[in-house]
Amino acid sequence: MQRPTTYGQSPPLHHPVPQHVSTVPQLRSPPPPSQSQPQSQNYGNPYQAQQGGAPNGNAFGQYGNFLNDPTAQFAAQFGQTAFKQGQEYLESNVNRYMNISMLKHYFNVTNSYVINKLFLVLFPWRHKPWSRKPDPVRQGLYLPPRDDVNSPDMYIPVMSLVTYILLSSLIAGLRGQFQPELLGSKAATALIVVVLEILGLKVGTYILSISNDSQLLDLVAYSGYKFVGIIVTIAVSQSVNGGKGTGGWVGWGVFFYTFLANSLFLMRSLKYVLLPENNPGPAASGMQTDSRAKRNQRTQFLFFYSYIVQLVLMWILSRA
Template identity: 75%
Template sequence: MHRAAQSPPLHHPVPQHFSTVPQLRSPPPPPGSAQSQQLGYGGNPYQQQQGGNIGNAFGAYGQFMNDPTAQVAAQFGQTAFKHGQEYVEQNIGRYVNVSALKYYFNVSNFYVVNKLFLVLFPWRHKPWSRKQAVGANGQELRYLPPRDDINSPDMYIPVMALVTYILLSTLVAGVRGKFNPELLGYTATIALGVVIFEIIALKVGCYLLSISSQSQLLDLIAYSGYKFVGIIVTIAIAEIVNGGKGTGGWVGWLVFIYTFLANSLFLMRSLKYVLLPETAANSGGPMQTDTRVKRNQRTQFLFFYSYLVQLFFMWLLTRP
C-alpha cells in the first residue's frame, strides 16, 4: 500500500499584543516661525543649546542682582567711583583751572569751519577785536567763548591740528618707506617741544615788557598751536603734487610761503589785545595805557614772534 503524500502543515500568524499604543505626533513646524520659537524648535541643536545657555545666564544674573550682598557691593562701587572722580577733579584743580579750560573747548561746528577759514585766509577779515559781555555781577566785562566769537582763541583746533600733524608725518614717512614705530614719539616730542619753547619765550617777553593778563597763558598756548593748520596744508599739498618729494619742489615752497604769511598776519592781528595793552585799554579791557616807548617795544616783539619765530619753526616742522 502506498501511503498518501502528506501536505506540509499550515502555519498561521500568531497575533501580537502590544501593551501600549504608540502615540502619533505631528511634524515640527518650520524653523524660524513664531510657533517654532514658542515650542522650542530651533534651526539646529547648537542654537537650541545656545538659547538655553543664554536663558540660564540671564536667570543667574537676575538671581545675582536680587542678592542683597550684590546690591550693597554695587552701591559701594558707585560711591567709590563718585569719590574718586571728586578727588581727581580737586587735585587737578590745584594746577589747572578746569572751568577756564572748558571755556576754550566751548566750540561749535560753525565756529570750527569759520576759524579754519580765517587762519588760512586772514587777509580781508574785520574786525579783529574780541567781543565782550557783562559778567554775572553786572559790572565785570568778560570775553565771549569761541562759540559766540570768531576772534576768540580756542584749544580744540590747536589740539586736533597737533594730533593730525603727528599722524600725517608718520603716514608720509610710511609712504616713502621710512616708517619706524619710534617716529610717532619723535615727532610728538619735536612738536610739543616747539610749543613749550614758544610759550616760555612769550612768557619771558611778556615779563620783560610788563605785560599781564588773567588769561594770558592759555591764550598764548592756543595761538601757538594754530601754526599746525598751515603746516598740515603745506605737507599734504606738497606730498600730493610733488609725488613724495616733500616741500622741496617749487609748489611746496609756494604753499609754505603762503601758509607762513597767512599765519603770521593772523597772529599779528589776534595777539594785539595781549601784547599791546593800549588796544585792550581803549576797548574797556583790564590793561592800562603805557608809554610810547613800551608800545614800540611790544610792537617789535609781536612782529619778531609772528614772523621770524614762526618762519623758523614752520620751516623746521615741514622738513621731511
C-alpha cells in the same frame, strides 16, 4: 442525626484565620516648622535657619537683613563720604595748576566755528574786525569760541597737531620708511617746539610786564594754529612732487603763503594780549612817556614773534 464516618476518608482541612493584620506605614514629610520653634530645629533648610524660619525658602532674605544692618549702613555712608572727599581733593589739586572750567571754555566749539576759523587762519587778509566780543552776562570775560570767531580755541590746535603727526607718518609709509618709532619722534618734536615757544612767550611777557589771567591758555591756543598752515604745505607739496619731498617752487610758494597768513593772523589776534589798551587818565607825563615806550617794545616783540619766530618754527616742522 450524624452521618456515620466512613473508614478510608480523611477529615476536612481548616486554614487558620489570622487574628491581627499588620499595615505598612505610609511615609509622610514632617510638617513645616512653626514660627514658635527655635532656629536650631530647622535642619532641613539652611537658609531658613539663617533667616529665623523665613517662609517659602527665600534664599535672598539674608541680603535684605544685611542691608538693614546698622553696621552695613554706616559702612556705606562712610564709603560715600570718603569718595566725595577724595573727589574734592583731586579737583582742588588739579585746579591749582589748571582751571578745568576755563579749559572747557576753549573746547566750546561748533562745526560752523571750525570751518570759519580755518578759513580765517588761511585767508586773514580782509577779515574785520579782530576784536573779541565781551560776555554780556559775565563781566570781564569774553564769549566762547562758538559765539565769536575771533576767540581762540583748543580744538583746532589739538586736532591739527594730531593730524600733523599722522600725515608725516603716512608720507613716510608711502616712501617705505615708516617705523613705529616715527610716531613718537614726530610727536616729541612738535611738543618740544610748542613748549619752547610758550616758554619764550612767557619770558617776553614777564620782561614787558604784561599780565593777563587767561594769557597762558590763549598763547597755547594761538601757538597751535601754525599746524594748519604746515599741514596744507606738506599736503600740497607732496601731491605736486609725487611724494618726493616738500621742495620745489610749488612747495616753497605754499610755505611762504601759509607763513605770511599765519603771521598776519597772530599780529591781529594777539594785540589784546600783548598790547593792552592803556588808560592813564590823569597820570603824569612821565608815566605816559613810560607807557608809550613800553607799548613800542611790546609792538616790536609781537612783530618778532609773529614773523621771525614763526618763520623758523614752521620751517623746522615742515622739514621734520
